[in-house]
Amino acid sequence: MTRIVHVSDLHFELAPERFKPGVRQELDLSIPAIRAARPDCLVVTGDLTSYGCFDRSQLVGVRRWLDGIGVDYLAIPGNHDLSANVVRGSSYPIMETYEPVPWAATNFARTFSQEPLVHRGEGPVTLLALALREDDPDGSLDLLAQALDRLEGPALVLGHYPLAVTKEVGVLASFGYQGYIDRVRERMLELLHSQPLVRAYLCGHVHAQTVTPLGADLIQLSAGGLGPGASAGWIIDVVDSTLEIRSLRGGGSKVFWPAEMLDGNDALDYHLWCGQEPVVVPLYVA
Ligand SMILES: [Fe+2]
Numbered sequence: 269m270t271r272i273v274h275v276s277d278l279h280f281e282l283a284p285e286r287f288k289p290g291v292r293q294e295l296d297l298s299i300p301a302i303r304a305a306r307p308d309c310l311v312v313t314g315d316l317t318s319y320g321c322f323d324r325s326q327l328v329g330v331r332r333w334l335d336g337i338g339v340d341y342l343a344i345p346g347n348h349d350l351s352a353n354v355v356r357g358s359s360y361p362i363m364e365t366y367e368p369v370p371w372a373a374t375n376f377a378r379t380f381s382q383e384p385l386v387h388r389g390e391g392p393v394t395l396l397a398l399a400l401r402e403d404d405p406d407g408s409l410d411l412l413a414q415a416l417d418r419l420e421g422p423a424l425v426l427g428h429y430p431l432a433v434t435k436e437v438g439v440l441a442s443f444g445y446q447g448y449i450d451r452v453r454e455r456m457l458e459l460l461h462s463q464p465l466v467r468a469y470l471c472g473h474v475h476a477q478t479v480t481p482l483g484a485d486l487i488q489l490s491a492g493g494l495g496p497g498a499s500a501g502w503i504i505d506v507v508d509s510t511l512e513i514r515s516l517r518g519g520g521s522k523v524f525w526p527a528e529m530l531d532g533n534d535a536l537d538y539h540l541w542c543g544q545e546p547v548v549v550p551l552y553v554a
Pocket residue numbers: 277279315346473474475493
């Protein structure tokens with residue numbers, strides 16, 4: 269059996285912690301759950317740090333933290349590791365400093381030594397992990413298109429931003445891709461829909477654990493925010509010709525968004541997926 273564990277939004281900080289005091293301790297509380305799941309691959313869908321795009325030593329720090337877990341992993345940048353666009357960069361200096369440089373010169377690429385698209389085979393499944401900025405200066409979507417054309421078996425695509433809205437109400441009804449990757453989202457969706465071998469899209473950014481249909485035969489999964497909350501993620505098992513997807517609960521805080529942003533919803537219900545049965549996704553569709 270092949271097992272993939274999906275987490276996101278670590279928001280790691282080196283001491284002294286400036287944005288989320290105690291985040292490093294919260295992250296450490298989840299290491300036992302990740303190790304106990306014994307993944308063949310841990311995938312981390314961005315926001316590894318809170319300000320790695322401003323200070324590369326933050327990315328070096330989180331890389332060491334990930335290495336210390338002792339499992340194979342595949343990580344991509346979020347908007348705090350590789351800012352999405354100039355507007356975000358000027359609105360949120362330090363947290364989302366825009367790097368007006370080619371991919372290879374970004375703090376993320378220099379630290380993780382990887383291309384904008386990474387392919388990795390895990391049993392019968394191919395993982396395609398994508399770094400994406402607004403207007404796609406790195407040519408990520410062309411690389412994805414080429415990789416999808418060449419697929420011979422089922423694939424999971426990883427990105428930071430949700431491509432569909434994750435909640436009908438509360439803050440997440442309007443917080444997701446909006447303001448980050450508006451002009452490239454449509455093409456990304458078209459690419460995913462163009463290849464039926466893509467079986468799920470794994471993302472982060474919203475700090476809540478959600479399951480959202482992207483179409484009749486494709487689902488989007490967002491993991492929580494492992495550092496600041498919600499401390500959760502997904503265990504994805506390849507069993508025969510299906511994916512069986514269960515919740516992974518970390519040891520840290522389960523809530524991220526303040527109560528006044530939840531439109532009266534219960535905070536735990538808003539942040540965590542509460543299904544009792546696994547989500548089952550066929551590996552192949554006709
Ligand atoms: Fe985040």
